[in-house]
Amino acid sequence: MSTRARIAVATRSRSERAAIGAWLDSADFQAVHVTDIGAPVRELEALKFELLIVDTEMMTLGSLMHVARYRATPLPVIVIGDEDPEAEIEAGRRGASYLVRPMERAGLLFAVTLALAEGRPMRRSARKLVPRFPGLVDGVPSYVLDVSQEGVRLEVAGRSRSSLPPSFMLRLPVFNVAVQVQRVWVSTSGGSSHLWCGGTLARNQQHSAHSWKMLVEMTSGPVLDTDPPRT
Numbered sequence: 001m002s003t004r005a006r007i008a009v010a011t012r013s014r015s016e017r018a019a020i021g022a023w024l025d026s027a028d029f030q031a032v033h034v035t036d037i038g039a040p041v042r043e044l045e046a047l048k049f050e051l052l053i054v055d056t057e058m059m060t061l062g063s064l065m066h067v068a069r070y071r072a073t074p075l076p077v078i079v080i081g082d083e084d085p086e087a088e089i090e091a092g093r094r095g096a097s098y099l100v101r102p103m104e105r106a107g108l109l110f111a112v113t114l115a116l117a118e119g120r121p122m123r124r125s126a127r128k129l130v131p132r133f134p135g136l137v138d139g140v141p142s143y144v145l146d147v148s149q150e151g152v153r154l155e156v157a158g159r160s161r162s163s164l165p166p167s168f169m170l171r172l173p174v175f176n177v178a179v180q181v182q183r184v185w186v187s188t189s190g191g192s193s194h195l196w197c198g199g200t201l202a203r204n205q206q207h208s209a210h211s212w213k214m215l216v217e218m219t220s221g222p223v224l225d226t227d228p229p230r231t
Contacts, residue, residue, distance in 0.1 A: 005116055008049035010034040010058050011080070020053060023105045029112065037062040049075070051115055056081035059094065069095055076115035076185075092127070092153070097185050114186050127153070129222045136171040137164065144172065147216050151200040152181060164197055177211045179204050
């Protein structure tokens, strides 16, 4: 019996689907190609996949996202698409990572490996978009993209990938705030020019946790929806 992780791949492009499948198979994953996005829920569940890769055009069609996300233990999802901030935000609302085309084999496999190892927990509070204020991840320059009471989304240069350990200190000098963050997911942009990271606040002293809470409450910016209720 195969012990390889089963990865569902749903894209409109047959050639892209084949390329992603070949990359996954070469890394000892098992690609499961989804050609009928409108299949009944029972048939989609029968695929028994552990992670879903889906393009933006198919993210809102059929029941595939429902099968992946709205369950007792939500499965990780990686959405692929063009460089489109609105699409990236929509993917985040649905609890998914976002990879920008053109993709590279190494970047895709890196995202898949992290997603399988760490998963994407359901958020307990809404996220707020912020105007890209600067921060330091263990001393490495970064930008904060959005915040919530439990976590943060960051952008760092792709060359700093090695500077994102499972747990790191995030410092925001402009606010005099420093918190310990547990890495949850990572995704790359096209050409690996940037690296996005999502994390949850790890164990922090009461003062640090309070400072973060005040920062989130005082931050003005569009509020993103929380993940839909589990059903």
